Amino acid sequence: MHMHLQNIIVLAIVFGAVFYLVRRMTRSAQGHDGAGCSKCSCNEGEKKAAQV
């Protein structure tokens, strides 16, 4: 594979990883635990349960 193409792919992967980590940490800071809906404590599930 051409050297420049390799560099571009690596750069994209590294920036993608940084973006993902920053987004995840920001979500944690907003109060979402980042562990998926089943574990999230935002009570959305419980509020939905009220709309039976």
Add this chain to the structure above:
Amino acid sequence: MGIARRRRRAGDLPGSYSLTALSPDEALVQKLLQGLEGPAPSALLAIIDASNPERNLYFLSQLLDLGLPTVLALNMGDVAESKGLKVDAAALSKALGLRVVAVRAHKKDGIQALAEAMEETVREAKPARGPGLPLSGPGAADPATIRGRYEWARNKLVNVITRSDVGVRFSDKVDKVLTHRIWGVVALVLVMGMIFQSIYSWSNPLMDLMDKFVSWGGALLLKPLAPGILRDLLSDGVIAGVGSILIFVPQIAVLFFFIAILEDCGYMARSAFLMDRLFAKLGLSGRSFIPLLSSFACAVPGILATRTIADRKERLTTMLVAPLMSCSARLPVYTVLIAAFLPGRLIFGVIDQRALVLLALYCLGLAVAVPVAYLLRKRMRAGVAPLFLIELPSYKWPDLHTVLRRVTEQCKEFVANAGTIILAVAVVVWALGAFPRPQALLDGFQARRQALEVQVAPAGVKLAEGEALDREQQGELMRQSWLGRLGRVINPVFEPLGWDWRVTMAALASIPAREVVIGSMGTIFSATGGDAASGGLRKALVQARRDDGTPVFTIAVALSLMVFFALCAQCASTLAVIRRESGHWGWAAFTFSYMTILAWGAGAIVFHVAAAFGLG
């Protein structure tokens, strides 16, 4: 649920004993049913335990006083019969004036009949009628009201239940030993010891298989790629990072297999009962032990489980010590270091020394949580622990389906973490360790390599010298990288724990999620000449050398690292949940600070003590 082509929306609420709320989860049930948080439900399905009808009818009396159309599901009739109790569903239905369906939920018996009864009740929309006693205000918890509800329940059960003598039951016989104040604790330690022993003996063949699979997958991925930066990223970043954590899936599976068995057979409730005695002396109760027990799997559901604790100070204390329990994310850290640095000697010819160290690390969290909880309670000026009541379920054979579902869920989550956060951190750590690449340094090594080629020496010697030169170059590049520079600036803080800057950087990279450390160590030590890319992280750690040629890891360093990880709060999810449940960022910051200081102090003490015993 679909009955006769009609669909209804159903919601599940937390299990409760009463509508006079004490704990946050019961308060939520009360608010939802009374329509204080959104619209009230159009009908209710109350599922009660047939083996304890009087207490359950007390709660039902409150539900009926809500005046909603209600169906009653009479569950666990088989358990009731084993206790010599027979509840006549038809007679109860007549006495209460509502539809009563006998079900056995775990065998799915009676579910169709229940669905039909619910459909008819919703269609009829006939309000249920209870004893008409107060549901809220000071009168709701008045002794006269409580007596009135129990009297109503007893009256409804006349001619509904028949009792027969079944002698001493199997569960009661077993409980004489397992809940005994001495034998019970001995049994608990033995059970936990057996679990940790099996984590090693059962999972090793599966881990070897996983290791081979990861190596095979890695080789397949790298095959079409020519040497270059992309190949380096995949081999030293992605495969070394993610591959080294994936081989721990079998251990996670074995751990959760046993936890699920203990939960499903009814033993976990007994362990909470045993711990209540110890916890009561420290101002906590067995009610705190259940969230702490859940935290051995993961602190996030453990902290959510504190919603069942009515006393706010007890709840907050439990929440703040829950992350001290050794969660499943710590297991790979323990096992990789134990396997690499502790010999698998047998003690008394039976117990594996490594299993014993693993058990000690799990006990460490609980042992530290006890004085921390005591100090927190004292600081909060909390009084005596509230009375702890727990229903001990009858022992039963674990349901294989439930056990396997739990194991699969946990393994899926572990793999999902490896594919997201661990992968992302591994890529970032690799980039920090791979750049910048000073041209002058590369040119210098290139010149030395050319000089080696023209040198007159046997081929074997030249090859060995070439490999040594490659390792030297990798080490020098890592030292001059951003990671290396940052590591050397921060490392003095962690020197008292005996850590090299690479260990420090791996530990710091794992602040978002502690299991990341394995991936980070895989990336860092593979890039500095180890063999972590093929899954041999243990070998890479043993071979790693400092600048002066001494090993990076000794038994003392491994112990200090494990103790640090056992006590440190490296989990963003846990801190976010503490913030959410306590309602304040201050408590999350406090948890992170006290645990980090505690981990640093304990790590330093362990390192110096172990070094004094000649293990450094």
